[in-house]
Amino acid sequence: MTESPELLAAQLDGSSTMTPSRLLREPLRNSISTDEIIPGWCCYWYDEKLGDYAYLGLRGRQFGEGAVKAFAPQIIVSGEAKGSGSSREHAVYAEKYSGVQLVFARSFERIYQQNCRNVGIITCDDFDVLAALLAGEELPLEAFTRSANDIERAIIDLGGLFGFNRGHREEARSTLRTVFSEDRPLNIVEKIIQSRLSSRNRPPADSSVRVGESYFVETDVRFSHEYVTPMAASMFTQQFGKDAALSDPDSCYFFQDHLSLAEQVLTRRARGPELIARVHDLGRRQQDFAALGGGHFIGPSDSGGSRAICHNYIVEHVARPGDVVIGTDSHTCTAGAVGAFAFGVGATDIANAWYNREILVKVPAAIKINLMGRLPRGVCAKDLMLALLVHPMIEGSQTLGKVLLFTGPGCAALNIDERATLCNMAVEAGGMTAMFEPDEVMRAYLSGRAGAPRNSGVPDLTSDEGATYSAVVDIPLAGVEAMVALPGDPGNAVPLASVHDEIKVDKVYGGSCTGGKAYDMDMYASVFELARSRGMVVPEGVQAYIQVGSESVMKYAVERGYIGLFEDVGVRVLPPSCGACINAGPGVSESPDEITVSAQNRNFPGRSGPGQVYLASPYVVAATAISGRLSSVEAMLATEARP
Secondary structure (H helix, E strand, O other): OEOOHHHHHHHHHOOOOOOHHHHOOOOEOOOOEHHHHOOHHHHHOOOHHHHHHOOOOOOOOOOOOOHHHHHOOOEEEOOOOEOEOOOOOHHHHHHHOOOOOEEEOOOEOHHHHHHHHHHOOEEEOOHHHHHHHHOOOOOOHHHHOOOOOHHHHHHHHOOOHHHHHHHOOHHHHHHOOOOOEEOOOOOHHHHHHHHOEOHHHOOOOOEEOOOOOEEEEEOOEEEEEOOOHHHHHHHHHHHHOOOOOOOOHHHEEEEOOOOOOOHHHHOOOOOHHHHHHHHHHHHHHHHHHHHHHOOEEEOEOOOOOEOEOHHHHHHHHHOOOOOEEEEOOHHHHHHHHHOOEEEEOOHHHHHHHHHHOEEEEEOOOEEEEEEEOOOOOOOOHHHHHHHHHOOOOOOOOOOOOOEEEEEOHHHHHOOHHHHHHHHHHHHHHOOOEEEEOOOHHHHHHHHOOOOOHHHOOOOOOOOOOOOOOOEEEEEEHHHOOOEEEOOOOOOOEEEHHHOOOOOEOOEEEEOHHHHOOHHHHHHHHHHHHHHHHOOOOOOOOOEEEEEOOEHHHHHHHHHOOHHHHHHHOOOEEEOOOOHHHHOOOOOOOOOOOOEEEEOOOOOOOOEOEOOEEEEEOHHHHHHHHHHOEOOOHHHHHOOOOOO
16 A cells, blocks of 8 residues: 555556565555545445445545455555544455455554454554565464464454354353453553453452453443444344344444435435435334344434434433443544543444443553643634644554543533543544543533433542553643644644635534534634624635534524524534534535535545545634634634625
């Protein structure tokens, strides 16, 4: 996977005259996202058709549908951070169904690597092993798995997670080898993992879980959405039998949130009727499985769209401090805002967890981020997170598979919605998840949450004095400024003040699980109120959208008069749905030359349509909508009022 699109295409069409060893001296592609491995619309399928779609989303692609499958590569090689972004297991199946057996990369994103392992694709970051293969050596499997721990190696040896479980059934569970360390001070992440260890790997007395070792952990909450549920349901039935039942269905949630507005944009696309039929089929299959299993189905809203985006709903109604929450979406980490250990998983993992509530967790190292002081006026958590993505102790691959643990006196000034933004985008930093420890802000929020039985009481969970962290990062909040991520990757973040070119926009989108919360509505409204008071509106030629993340947020916005305000300045208000963020709703780009400024969490090539997407805070998104160009609030106010 060379950085050069021409060299890559030449390999596939047979015109390349370069040997693999020579190609490996060319720059390799870094941060290949799962959106690039397989675009969102291709995930409407979950069978061998996925092989035809392998790498159709690749930036600069110069090959067509089916080209990778026709070439049938056994080995794929790339650079750093392979498999960033979405947790979609469709990506590794696209590779598997196109012939891939072995993936080399300098480093791997956690979910992608775990998905590969679960389906029997071997991953390796040792390029000396690759050189030995190219030299013609025959190597044992152990050569590829030296960096894996014992359980990971056993899963690989047995062809994947389901094969591993068949080899370790109940009667043989006592033979499962797990490694613990001596009793020691634990951080909150390690405490939660230790408290939820499965019966098949209970710790001996006076011992603790060890960073880098894997353990089966019992989950408290499991959820999936319509993109993944049908694939996982098919696995569930195939592996456990047609009469298999969900374990503890009351802790299972099924969301129809990703594609609830897809039809509005698919009608304008090639193959539109076929894609719409696939979307409807995914929804029906998910609803049928949820009805049979007895889990909670959070489906369409009577007023259009969905009742809620999954992450918003889990924070608003379900997750609690100390919970282990897994979901088939990389932004499951959002629930860290309420003290949950929450992270994304693939279809195989969720199917297995439906059956036994277990998830395999490799104990992550934690990075302690001390927040000090307060954010300046007009600067918010989105700016802080974009700044963290380029912080010298966090940027690159330094956070891969780790937990960002936010602490320090500055946390007291961040409400739950702002904490949710920080936790939500931990995966954009390459982290496994992020979380906050319980404090008065969290307790006040949970005490006011709608009265489900799970909402009673907040456990007193804190890290031990002397707990270990892989790094400690001090962040003076007063020094954070308005940020923007340039197109292509959230890591392309720069201070907004450093962007001197006039960037005219075609579309502005304020929504998604990152930008559709109640406090986000407050921020949009504060800017639009300034605009309305000066007679300013969205200019002609610009389409502006605000999308709420849940019915609760819609109610909040209606009660405060925000909906009328947004409409007064020319903004279209959308019901809850993942929508434009996943290229499945109003606000998506329609052509490569379109420019969008968005409050969503990622801007990988093709993720939200073929255009260019800048990421920014709700303040900047709203100011840009009024200015018609990438703009700060101050620059917006300097613009001449329009009639």
